[in-house]
Amino acid sequence: MRVEINKKNEIDVEMVFEINKEEIEEEKRKVISEIKKDVEIEGFRKGKAPENIIEKKFQNLIKENIFKNLVSKSYIETIKKENFIPIIEPEIYDVEFTDDKLSFKIGVELKPNVEIKKYKGILIKKVEPKKVEEKDVENALRELEKRPEFSASIIDLEKRNMWKKRIREELEAKEKEKAQLEEENQLWEELFKNTKITLPEKLINKRASKYTEYQLKRMDLKGKTKEEIENYANEIFKIVKPYAEKEVKKYFILDKIAEIENIEVDEKEIDERIEMYSRNLGRPFDEVKKELLKNGEIENIRDEIRIDKAYKIVKENINYIERIVLPGQEK
Structure with a gap:
């Protein structure tokens, strides 16, 4: 040969x-x-x-x-x-x-080979969740009142207050999630700056194609011509490709961190993840695990946990800045 x-x-x-x-x-x-x-x-x-x-x-x-x-x-x-x-x-x-x-x-x-200058002690500006005002709760409640199936359940004061409490909790949870997302965007921006990597174009295109197929399945394409569907696919692909590129880049950065940190995953951790899947699916643990073994998915779960553990290390070592002091401002 x-x-x-x-x-x-x-x-x-x-x-x-x-x-x-x-x-x-x-x-x-x-x-x-x-x-x-x-x-x-x-x-x-x-x-x-x-x-x-x-x-x-x-x-x-x-x-x-x-x-x-x-x-x-x-x-x-x-x-x-x-x-x-x-x-x-x-x-x-x-x-x-x-x-x-x-x-x-x-x-x-x-x-690809990944070179990371720094992944511990990254400086991130602390983002405080936006305060939920009473008017935000009232506006959300008014929207509910417009729906007939809800109007009868919030007539008396006690039930109204109960709904207001629930709405406030939901709005506060959303604001907290937004703040966390903003902090994570900052984190990834810094990680990208500190990383040198040759991006795998074929893998990115494969991932973008997968996202495109998923979006097409959710669309009502009944009566559409082959040409129209192809045009939709091309437009979706253009939109999702930058996202696919970021996701691939994130994976290989965390994979490199897991390698540096010598992260390992034991069988107990895999079983705990499968247990979580089985609860979400409402199916017995043994049945789910047997199916995953049959489909060769256990190693994917191991890798998923390994990547999660690497990201946890990065997040645990963030240095938060409460506020940025510009030149001329009082310290």
């Missing part, structure tokens, strides 16, 4: 493979042997049919399996040898497969 590595940049890699006749023949013998074990051909006992008959009868399957096996073997061997860490499914193209030669190219995007 001959392999040529072409690096378009730090993370965008093309691998060019050429496999000779001897390697193809060797794999062919293995494939025929595997097929021979299981097939039943009239006139022969199971596993006893001559290989020339099997080769003639299953030539398309044999060629398909040779290709699949050699591509998989070549790819896995190469990424191990080169210490590559792919972050998206490989793209196979420019395939040429004859009796004498198999050649193909595989394009893949690799995990």
Whole structure:
């Protein structure tokens, strides 16, 4: 096997493979042997049919399996040898497969290197939640009163006060959430400034496409032409791509922090996360865990917890500024 590595940049890699006749023949013998074990051909006992008959009868399957096996073997061997860490499914193209030669190219995007100058002790301006005034509560209550299903439940003073208390709590919770979001935006702005990373364009596009598909499913596209739907998709993609880019960048920053901090996740933490999922779904823990194991999702949960723990470290080490004193202002 001959392999040529072409690096378009730090993370965008093309691998060019050429496999000779001897390697193809060797794999062919293995494939025929595997097929021979299981097939039943009239006139022969199971596993006893001559290989020339099997080769003639299953030539398309044999060629398909040779290709699949050699591509998989070549790819896995190469990424191990080169210490590559792919972050998206490989793209196979420019395939040429004859009796004498198999050649193909595989394009893949690799995990980017991340350099973080600072992630502890980041300065953030403390954001105080906006105070909820009585008029805000009254305005919200008036909106409720316009709805017939609520008007009867807030007629007497006691019930009205109960609703006002509930509305105030909800409004205060929203203001607190807004303040926290503003602080987190500041935090990420500083983390982005302190980080050097080559962004994986293919992964970003894949994530943006996923967001686009989700939005399209929520739209009423009945009666729309294919062209109209494609236009909607293109517009949505343009809108969500910057968000996808930020999310991908955030992930790799936190992944690097988790690496620096040697963060590990044990089985108890995974079970606790699955327990949370099962409560939200209203399904038994064992049933949810079995399904996650079957779908190979446990490692994704482990990674999710690992990333959460990294973000927790960053947030626990924020240095809050109560107010910014400008030149000329009293201290």
